[in-house]
Each structure stands twice: as structure tokens, then as C-alpha cells.
Amino acid sequence: MFNAKIYISLKEGVSDPQGVTIKHALDSLGYKGVKKVKTGKYLQVELEINDKERVKEEIEDMCKKILVNPVIENYTYKIEEIKE
Amino acid sequence: MKFGVVVFPGSNCDYDCWWAIKKVTGEKVDFIWHKEENIEEFDCIVLPGGFSYGDYLRAGAIARFSPVMRKVKEFAQKGGLVIGICNGFQILLEAGLLPGAMRKNKNLLFICKYTYIKVENNLTPFTKLFKKGEVAKIPIAHFEGNYYVDEKTLSEMKKNNQIIFRYCNKEGKITEDSNPNGSVEAIAGICNKGKNVLGMMPHPERCSEAILGSEDGKLIWESIKISLAKERAERIK
Numbered sequence: 001m002f003n004a005k006i007y008i009s010l011k012e013g014v015s016d017p018q019g020v021t022i023k024h025a026l027d028s029l030g031y032k033g034v035k036k037v038k039t040g041k042y043l044q045v046e047l048e049i050n051d052k053e054r055v056k057e058e059i060e061d062m063c064k065k066i067l068v069n070p071v072i073e074n075y076t077y078k079i080e081e082i083k084e
Numbered sequence: 085m086k087f088g089v090v091v092f093p094g095s096n097c098d099y100d101c102w103w104a105i106k107k108v109t110g111e112k113v114d115f116i117w118h119k120e121e122n123i124e125e126f127d128c129i130v131l132p133g134g135f136s137y138g139d140y141l142r143a144g145a146i147a148r149f150s151p152v153m154r155k156v157k158e159f160a161q162k163g164g165l166v167i168g169i170c171n172g173f174q175i176l177l178e179a180g181l182l183p184g185a186m187r188k189n190k191n192l193l194f195i196c197k198y199t200y201i202k203v204e205n206n207l208t209p210f211t212k213l214f215k216k217g218e219v220a221k222i223p224i225a226h227f228e229g230n231y232y233v234d235e236k237t238l239s240e241m242k243k244n245n246q247i248i249f250r251y252c253n254k255e256g257k258i259t260e261d262s263n264p265n266g267s268v269e270a271i272a273g274i275c276n277k278g279k280n281v282l283g284m285m286p287h288p289e290r291c292s293e294a295i296l297g298s299e300d301g302k303l304i305w306e307s308i309k310i311s312l313a314k315e316r317a318e319r320i321k
Binding site: 017069 | 192
């Protein structure tokens with residue numbers, strides 16, 4: 001069994017109004033030196049597949065097909081083995 | 085002539101579309117459940133507004149994999165008329181039938197109000213009864229209508245006259261204040277290259293009767309009707 005942790009964020013240049021709003025909130029709470037806040041999505045996918053390479057292929061395929069919109073989003077992921 | 089309104093789990097403007105089409109065109113119109121795989125009887129497919137699949141993941145991201153969408157894609161590729169309104173527009177973007185993507189509104193609010201849009205291209209099957217530059221009063225109701233497209237694609241779209249509607253003020257001027265959601269170049273509606281697939285955030289079905297405060301949406305249904313009638317006449321010839 002493997003667990004894939006997928007991080008999805010907006011591409012550079014795509015406006016992120018939530019990030020901007022959160023940054024304003026941090027500024028007004030007195031946190032100095034906050035340059036930028038970017039929001040994104042975090043997904044965890046558990047797979048009952050025993051081959052790490054295959055897990056990677058599956059996750060890539062899922063990201064490209066549905067989980068990520070390549071027009072505005074980027075993604076990275078980590079794959080960890082689940083020890084039973 | 086028959087219109088088909090696709091119903092996804094979470095569609096909520098399906099009945100409004102059905103009603104407006106029936107009332108304005110007087111033509112046949114039926115619902116199409118999203119699991120349907122035979123849409124041969126239809127001449128125009130409507131993807132209505134709403135919150136298909138609860139807008140989970142991204143608006144339209146899951147609906148695009150409904151069985152009916154494979155058929156809608158084939159239908160569009162053969163030149164069939166497809167109009168996506170609001171969530172329907174989002175689904176067309178996710179399905180890759182139209183270029184670009186939707187972001188959350190710039191002000192992070194769900195916006196539900198009347199807006200004005202300018203008809204930038206009246207040489208499409210959906211807009212032929214409008215004058216070029218005509219201003220229509222038509223409501224929006226969405227949270228993710230902040231249209232985004234990269235510059236390269238945008239310039240191609242401009243070259244092909246694929247920008248169909250822009251948000252404007254009452255006088256038809258495009259100003260920062262008249263852009264309700266932050267869309268790139270105040271874009272409210274676009275077409276594919278073939279001009280047979282239209283996506284628009286404003287809701288023509290909500291302004292197709294005087295009692296609703298505007299009848300400007302009628303021209304879209306009437307344009308489609310005339311286009312289909314002409315297409316049929318040519319086929320018979």
C-alpha cells in the first residue's frame with residue numbers, strides 16, 4: 001500500500017485572490033515580512049498497489065486527467081509506503 | 085427541431101432553460117439525464133447552470149466525465165450547436181471544448197446581479213439576431229466566473245473572433261467597474277473556432293420574459309432557432 005500526497009497550486013501569473021486576502025489579514029495582524037501567500041489544494045490518495053513505479057504512473061495519470069487543471073494549476077506529489 | 089437540456093446531479097437551471105426555450109422558440113425541448121449515451125434526436129445541446137457534483141474539486145471538473153459528455157463532444161466535433169451557461173460554461177472549459185479556465189471571482193464573493201454585456205461577434209449561430217456592439221441586460225450568478233486564458237491563446241482567440249461577449253456598462257463602455265468578476269479583458273462569453281460551441285457566464289434563460297426584468301436573453305434562443313432552421317433548409321435542398 002502506498003499513500004500519495006498531492007499538492008496543487010496556482011501557476012505563477014494566475015491571480016490568487018484568496019492568497020492576497022490572507023496576506024492582507026497577516027499584515028493587519030502585525031506579521032512583518034510576509035511577502036506573498038499562495039493558496040492551493042492538498043489531496044491524499046491511498047492506493048492498494050504494491051509497485052511504487054506503478055503508483056507513480058497512476059498518480060501522474062490522475063493528475064493529468066482530472067485532479068489538476070493544467071491551464072491554471074501546477075502540482076507536485078510525494079509517494080510514501082504505508083507500513084501495516 | 086429539438087433542444088436537449090442536460091441534467092447533471094446538481095444542475096439547478098435546467099428547468100429554467102427548458103421553460104425559456106419552450107416559451108421563446110415554441111420548439112420541442114427535452115431533458116437529457118447525464119448518464120444518457122444517445123443524443124441523436126437533438127439539434128442543440130444546452131449545458132445549464134448549477135453546481136454539478138457540488139462543484140467539488142473544481143467547478144465542472146467531475147461533470148465533464150459524465151457519460152453524456154462523450155456524446156456531446158462528438159456532437160460538437162461534427163458541428164452540432166452546444167451552449168453552456170454558467171456551470172455549463174465551466175464544464176465546457178474543463179472538457180477542453182473551449183479554451184481557458186475559471187478562477188474564483190476577484191472579490192471572493194458569489195455575485196448574483198444584473199449585468200450588461202456587449203455583443204462583440206454577431207456572426208455566430210447564437211448571436212446572429214443581435215447587432216454588433218449591441219448591449220444586452222442579463223444576470224449573472226456565480227462564484228467562479230473569473231475567466232483566465234494565457235496571452236498566446238487569447239491573441240489566437242481574438243484573431244478568430246472567438247470573444248463573443250464582454251461585460252460593459254449601460255452605455256456599452258468596458259470599464260474596470262463594469263467587470264464584475266475580474267475576467268481577463270472583461271470576457272463574459274466565448275466560442276470555439278468553429279463557432280458552434282458557446283460558453284457564457286450570464287444566464288439568458290433568466291431574462292427571456294418581460295416579467296423577469298429583461299427580455300434580452302430571448303435573442304439567443306431565437307438566433308439558435310433561426311440557425312437550425314436555415315441549416316435544415318440547406319440540408320433538404
